[in-house]
Amino acid sequence: MLVCACSIFAIVAFIFWILVLRSNLSLAEFGWKFFTRSAWDPVAGDFGALPFIFGTLATSLLALLMAVPLALGVAIFVTELCPKVLRAPISFLTELLAAIPSVVYGLWGVFVLVPLMRDVIGPFLSKTLGWTGFFEGPNFGVGLFTASIILSIMILPIISSLTRDIMLAVPNSQREGVLALGATRWEMIRVGVLRNSRIGIVGAIMLGLGRALGETMAVTMVIGNHPNISKSLFAPANTLASVIAGEFSEATGDLYLSALIEIGLALFLVTIVVNAIARLMVWAVTRGAPVGAA
Amino acid sequence: MSTQPIPIPPARPGPMNLQSRGMRINTARRTITNHIVSGLAILATLVVLAPLAAILFYLVYKGASSLNLAFFTHVPAPVGETGGGMANSILGSGVILFVASLMGIPVGIAAGVYLAEFGRGKMLANAMRFTADVLNGVPSIVMGIAIYSLVVMPQKHFSALAGGIVLAIMMIPTVTRTTEEMLSTVPRAIREAALGLGVPKWRTVLSVSLRTASPGIITGCMLAFARVAGETAPLLFTAFGNQFWSFKLNEPIAALPLQIFVYAISPYDEWHRLAWAGSLVLIVLIMVSVTLVRIYANRGVLKGGS
Numbered sequence: 048m049l050v051c052a053c054s055i056f057a058i059v060a061f062i063f064w065i066l067v068l069r070s071n072l073s074l075a076e077f078g079w080k081f082f083t084r085s086a087w088d089p090v091a092g093d094f095g096a097l098p099f100i101f102g103t104l105a106t107s108l109l110a111l112l113m114a115v116p117l118a119l120g121v122a123i124f125v126t127e128l129c130p131k132v133l134r135a136p137i138s139f140l141t142e143l144l145a146a147i148p149s150v151v152y153g154l155w156g157v158f159v160l161v162p163l164m165r166d167v168i169g170p171f172l173s174k175t176l177g178w179t180g181f182f183e184g185p186n187f188g189v190g191l192f193t194a195s196i197i198l199s200i201m202i203l204p205i206i207s208s209l210t211r212d213i214m215l216a217v218p219n220s221q222r223e224g225v226l227a228l229g230a231t232r233w234e235m236i237r238v239g240v241l242r243n244s245r246i247g248i249v250g251a252i253m254l255g256l257g258r259a260l261g262e263t264m265a266v267t268m269v270i271g272n273h274p275n276i277s278k279s280l281f282a283p284a285n286t287l288a289s290v291i292a293g294e295f296s297e298a299t300g301d302l303y304l305s306a307l308i309e310i311g312l313a314l315f316l317v318t319i320v321v322n323a324i325a326r327l328m329v330w331a332v333t334r335g336a337p338v339g340a341a
Numbered sequence: 342m343s344t345q346p347i348p349i350p351p352a353r354p355g356p357m358n359l360q361s362r363g364m365r366i367n368t369a370r371r372t373i374t375n376h377i378v379s380g381l382a383i384l385a386t387l388v389v390l391a392p393l394a395a396i397l398f399y400l401v402y403k404g405a406s407s408l409n410l411a412f413f414t415h416v417p418a419p420v421g422e423t424g425g426g427m428a429n430s431i432l433g434s435g436v437i438l439f440v441a442s443l444m445g446i447p448v449g450i451a452a453g454v455y456l457a458e459f460g461r462g463k464m465l466a467n468a469m470r471f472t473a474d475v476l477n478g479v480p481s482i483v484m485g486i487a488i489y490s491l492v493v494m495p496q497k498h499f500s501a502l503a504g505g506i507v508l509a510i511m512m513i514p515t516v517t518r519t520t521e522e523m524l525s526t527v528p529r530a531i532r533e534a535a536l537g538l539g540v541p542k543w544r545t546v547l548s549v550s551l552r553t554a555s556p557g558i559i560t561g562c563m564l565a566f567a568r569v570a571g572e573t574a575p576l577l578f579t580a581f582g583n584q585f586w587s588f589k590l591n592e593p594i595a596a597l598p599l600q601i602f603v604y605a606i607s608p609y610d611e612w613h614r615l616a617w618a619g620s621l622v623l624i625v626l627i628m629v630s631v632t633l634v635r636i637y638a639n640r641g642v643l644k645g646g647s
Contacts, residue, residue, distance in 0.1 A: 051451035120385025148571020261480020263574040322478035
C-alpha cells in the first residue's frame, strides 16, 4: 500500500526528471533566454518560446474573462436562487459539459464555431469594436479569439462546480443572519456568501486557469497554429501545449525535439505551481465545511 | 455585476420627510439590484447550457446518419473511397483502456487505501493527497511527452503499451482520491467491530472497509475510465494511431479519439462524416458511464456510509 501511495510522488518526480533529461540539449543551448526569444525557426535551429507563452497567456486570460462571470452566475443560481428540484439537474448538466472530451470540442469548434466566427461574429466585432485595434486584420475564423471561446466553455464547469461546493460550505446561519438584518437576497449573497468564500473562489478560478493553460486538442484545432505575437485577436497564434501537439511528431533533429520537450517542462512546472496554489486556497475554505454540505 | 446607484434627486420642499424619501429610494434601488442580479444569474445559467445543447445537437445531427453496421465492422477506407468504418479504432481504444485500467486501477486503489486506512493524519499522507490533486492538473500532453521520452524513445517505435501507460498514470490520482473519499465514509464502528473480534488490521481493511465501500470505489474507477477514454493529446506520441487492425501491445495502435482528431483536420468530407460519427459514439459511451455513476451515487449507496 505504502509503495503504491508513494508511486504518486514517484510519478511527479519521474516526469520532472525525464523532461529535464530530454530537454538538456536545448537547456544548454539557449539557457533562460529560451523564454524571452521570439524566434521559432526549425530549419535554422533557432528556438524561442515567447510566441507560445504569449498565445497561452492570451487565450487563457481571455477564457477566464469570459468564463468567470458566467461560472459565478451559475453557482449563485444553483446554490441560492433556483428551486431545489432544479438544483441537481443543472449541476449534472454543467458537469456533463466537463465530461465532453477535448477532441469533440475541437471537432465542434472546427465545423460550427469557426464558420460562425468567420461569417457572423467576426465581422460584427470588427465593425463595432474595430476601433480598439483588438479586432483588426483578416479574419479567418481560426485564431486567438476562437480558441479562447472554446477554452472558456471547457473551463466553465470546473470553476462553477467548485464555486458551488465552496458556496454550499458557507453555513446557513450566516445567510439567515444577514437576511435577518434586512438585506435583500443579493446583499445576502454578496455579504454573507461571496465575501466568506472569496479565497475558495479565487482558488477555483486558478484551477480553471490551470486547465486552460494545458488544454491541447481543442485549442490546436482552432487556433491556427502560427507562432506570432499580434495585437489582433483574429490573428492565428499558437500555445505551449498546441505547439507540442502540432510539431512533436514532425520534429526532426535533436535540438528541435529537445526544444519542444523544454516547452513541455515549462508547462509542467507552471501548471504544478498554479494547481498547488489553487488547491491550497480551495482546501483552506472547504476544510471547515459542515458535514454533508458538499 | 457592478450596479449603478440611481442618483438621489435633490430634495424638494414638501410635506415629506427628506430622510424617509431617501430611504425609500434606497430600498427601491436595492430591490432593483436584487432583481437584476437574479436575472443575470439565470441568464448565465442559460448561456452556459447553450453550448452543451449545441454540441449534443450537432453530434446527433451530423453523426447519427453515418452510424451503420459498416462503421462498427470495417477499417477506414482509403482516401477517395466512400464507406469504411472505425472498427479498428474502437477496438484499439478498448485495448489501450484495458491496459491502462489493469495498471492504473490497482495502484490507485492501493494508494487510496493507504491514505484512508493507514495514513490518517500523517504528514506523509497529507503530502500525498496534495500531490495527487496537483498531478491531476498536469496537462495530458505533458504526460504524453514524458512517456514518449521514457518508453517510446528507447524502444524506437510507438506502441499500444506506451499509450496504456500514459492513461494509467492519468487514472491513478482520480482513483486514489475517490477510493480514499469512499473509504472515509465507512463508519468507524464497523471497523472497530471487526478489530474487536480480533481480526487483524489488514483483514479488516480488505473484508470490511473495502467491501463496504466497494460500490463507491467502482464508481470512482468508472469516472476515471470515462475521463481518460476521451483523451487524445497523450496518445499522439505514444499509441500514435494505425489505419489497420492491430492487437499487438508492441505496435502502434488506433484509438477512437486519435482517429477523430485525424479525420477532423483532414480535408475530406467523407472523413469529416466519420469524425462526427466517431464523436457521437465516444460521447454516448462517456455520457452513459457518467450518468450511471451519477444515478448510482444519488441512490445513497455512497451517502449511506456516513
